[in-house]
Amino acid sequence: MTEHLTLVDHPLVQHKLSLMRERTTSTNSFRRLLREISHLLAYEVTRNLPMTTRTIDTPLCPMDAPVIEGKKLALVSILRAGNGLLDGVLDLVPAARVGFIGLYRDEETLQPVQYYSKLPEHLEDRLVIAVDPMLATGNSSAAAVDLIKAAGATNIRFLCLLAAPEGIARMKEAHPDVPIVTAAVDERLNEQGYIVPGLGDAGDRMFGTK
Template sequence: MTDHLTIVDHPLVQHKLTQMRKVDCSTGKFRRLLREISLLLAYEVTRNMDMTTETIDTPLCKMDAPVIAGKKLALVSILRAGNGLLDGILELVPSARVGFVGLYRDEETLQPVEYYNKLPKELGERLTIVVDPMLATGNSSAAAIDLVKQAGAGEIRFLCLLAAPEGVARMKEAHPDVPIVTAALDERLNEKGYIVPGLGDAGDRMFGTR
């Protein structure tokens, strides 16, 4: 763990990730595991949120009880695979505002191409969590965070299932102020820009389009 990168090594996270990596993991099982693991990762990425207190009545007395401060947090999914993490986090934080950034990777240049951008209002007053299962080259993630910052976001965190060293380095270079939370830091990228050992294309495996 560093200030920039947090690897969630909880046994449940690691066990579920291993099941997802298996080549014979079915689409339905992959989707279910991703939802389950996203709940556990959400616990870590929402750590250290600003808190305040409000006076409430319990069945016995009044008390000053802790609550999350400020406007509701914002979640930004990098389409399409980010939606797999998004669904699980929304179970934990159903009142979160949600935005979407559509980027696809040019297979020749490995650079991101934007095709959709719809973000919540008042991002400058919200903790914004950008989600995408795979941090590979880091180009798409860095581009998405560029767009989120242009929309006014100040406090941003990035949540992914798997990261490659190349992607972590790219993100640290482009956005040193954005901490990364992930379940695993894998070995490297292959010549096509896929994470090794990885788990293949998360979107294809989630939606059954492989």
């Protein structure tokens, strides 16, 4: 894929995503699959982290062992559906600092409305991974990255489960320095701004709400 977009086409990712797309998949199964797939996506989005070495003692001898360099990562969940990806990424990076940005989409204008923001300190020294399952219009995602940058972050990656071409274009226009990692690029948005074929509303399906 392009430098701006990484498509994770691993067979396990694609298989689990297909199960999530099915309308008959239960809330419990959807939530479990999202956590499982987020582990696999986290592997990709954390690729190329800066490394250094630290002297440790194995049972046999000392060695210079590779470890991640720098301050702890920061994960920022775009509420509420972002929490589904957040939990899985935290399984792999449990020491990460965590922030939350609350945005909802005005159903008439499709523009984001902010209602909450709480971010970790020293974002300028951290890799920040913003997580939201759906990159649809891209308006909420771009607004969330605006807030993250305003808090000082300069090294940001965006992790999503599904992306629409319109959302990718919007993010590339607003934040060309923020690479996107996703499991699939779907066909288009419908008139209501939902991804087609998509999987419906990720938050509703994850939390069992309508």
